[in-house]
Amino acid sequence: MPLTKLRSNVGGEVADALAGLRTDLPDAFPEAVEAEARRAVDAAEMPDDDLSGVPFVTLDPAGSTDLDQALHIERAGDGFTVLYAIADVPAFVAPGGAVDAEARRRGQTIYAPDGRIPLHPPVISEGAASLLEGQERGAFVWRFELDHAGRVTDASLRRARIRSTWQGSYEEAQAHVDAGGDELLSLLQEVGELRIALERERGGASLNRPEQEIVEEGGHYRLVRRATLPVEGWNAQLSLMTGMAAADMMLSAGVGILRTMPAPDAQVIEAFRIQVAALGREWPTGMAYGEYLRTLPQDDPVTPAIIQAAAKLFRGAGYTVLDGPVDPATVVQAAIGAPYAHVTAPLRRLVDRFVLLVCEAVSQGRPVPGWVTDALASLPGIMAESGRLASRVDSGAIAIVEAAVLADRVAESFDAVVVSANDSHGTIQLLDPAVTARCDGALTAGERVTATLVTADVASGTVLFRVTAPR
Structure with a gap:
């Protein structure tokens, strides 16, 4: 989700400055890429496995059209069964083809206040692969069995056809939860809160950054900070759970690519502790830094300064390619407190497409395709470069908005x-x-x-x- 976005059509100097950020970014897709994408959509076949009768739902920011995930939750004894469907992007991207090459050039979707620069042609990312309401779609479907505490006792992955029955915005979903009576969203709350409790046990942490919007009124601008809703946190826990399961699956097979991040060193932690104390928000001795960050009220004017300072705790993230057995303790994503992989956003992030293919092969007891394993070594560099571009656009947009x-x-x-x-x-x-x-x-x-x-x-x-x- 972009940190800054426009609530209205902003013109003049601001629009010109934002447009200038796109100088080094990809523009329209080449016609050869668009044509291959259209042919892939026309030729695509649905998986034989049929889960279209399961009432999946999607939860995304209002107005989203590139929908990567859909979910369904049921009670199973004193635990839960969670189905988490991910867009089947590989069904539309031929290995070594024009769409594949262009996606590797782009690396990820880049978000700017004046519009996104997509990873894949819209006929795929906003059409045939997107898990849109009422449309039958092919998907990678994760099945999780959870115990009464929300711990995963079994995880598997297969391709299947699904149908989303509701495309909900976070605001709509939170309103349904607050009103009561929606069984699936009530289960999402229950599972989400159990997973948050497990995150606390692991010592996991996250920077819960409020989203900022720029609003133009009579030629003047103001920033509006939107606090994240509880339902967004519960939904994010399903994505985290899936990324952890993908990492475990790849570690068991000794093949794949993980998202890793080192723990902050003692000097960085001590500097952060001194800084927040000076801000009047002392970090209690003995409290994990993730738990401390969870206690920060989003409506406190000091919280943005603390979050800015906390960014130093979350440095050094990258990707680690697996090529044989690895000690899981050496490849932990420190903010999550466990091994982790990017796997839930293939419409918007290149690496997820490959992780899905690795995990589906491992789960189904098949060899991982050679073209997939051959590509893994190139992915850290591609993702690092596209990450730098995305960061430059994000920070540049924020600077322009703040100046306005x-x-x-x-x-x-x-x-x-x-x-x-x-x-x-x-x-x-x-x-x-x-x-x-x-x-x-x-x-x-x-x-x-x-x-x-x-x-x-x-x-x-x-x-x-x-x-x-x-x-």
Whole structure:
């Protein structure tokens, strides 16, 4: 999900600046790619295994058209059966073909406030492969048996045809949960909360970043922060559970590709502890950092500064290719607290397509196709490069939006928290609006200051403050 998006059609200088971010990004798909995609859609066949009578549902941001996942949950004794369907992108991408080559060039869908740059042609990503409501679709279907505590006791993967019976937005789904009476969403809540409890046991953590939207009103701009809803967290737990199961499956076979991240070192943790204490949000001794982050209220104006500081705890993520037996303890994704793989978003992320194919072969007792294993070594580099592009667009868009929000407030003073500092300048987080920017002057990380806005240039996305006084 993009960190920043437009709520209205923003024109003028902001639109021009956002368009400038696309200079080094892919544009329209070549006609050869589009033509091959259309032929693949016309020729695609449905799997023989038929689960179209199961009432799957999808939960996504309102207006989404590239739907990767659909879910169904039932009680099974004192536990649960979870079916988690993932879009069958490989059915439309011939190995070594034009669509495959273009997807490897792009790496992932890149989201910008003025529109996304998709990984696959829309005839696939928003059409034939997307798990749209009321449409019969081929899918990779994970089946999980869970015990009373939400622990996975069995996991398998097969291809099957499915049909989603409802495309719900997060807001709609949360309203149904709050009103009561929806059995499937009630089960999602129950399973999601059990999985969150297991995450706590593992010491897992996540940066629960509020989504920001830019709103234009009468030629002026403001940032609106949207807190994530509980249903989004429960839904995310199913994705995490699937990624963990995929990792276990690949580790058992000694083949595949994992998403890994080292644990933060003691020095980084201590620096974070000092910083949050200075912000007046002390991290209790003995509490895991993941649990501490879960306690942060999203409506607290200091929370964005803490989340900004916590980003240092989540560095070093990458991909590790498996080529033989590996000790699971050496390939843990530290934020999750377990081995993990990207497997639930093949419409939007290249690596997931290959993980699905590996896991389906392993689960069904077949050899992994040679063209899949041959491709694994190239994926870390492709994903790293596309990740850098996505990060550049994301950070650039935020900078432009923040400059637009502040453009008519030069010379005003703002209350802020110092996120980082060196001898002559640092980074501050405004308490209102939620803008992060450079600030010149003598600063100390964690202190609260009053800062005066010196520059807010939309075209370059430059925002600069000068410290006025400590608060």
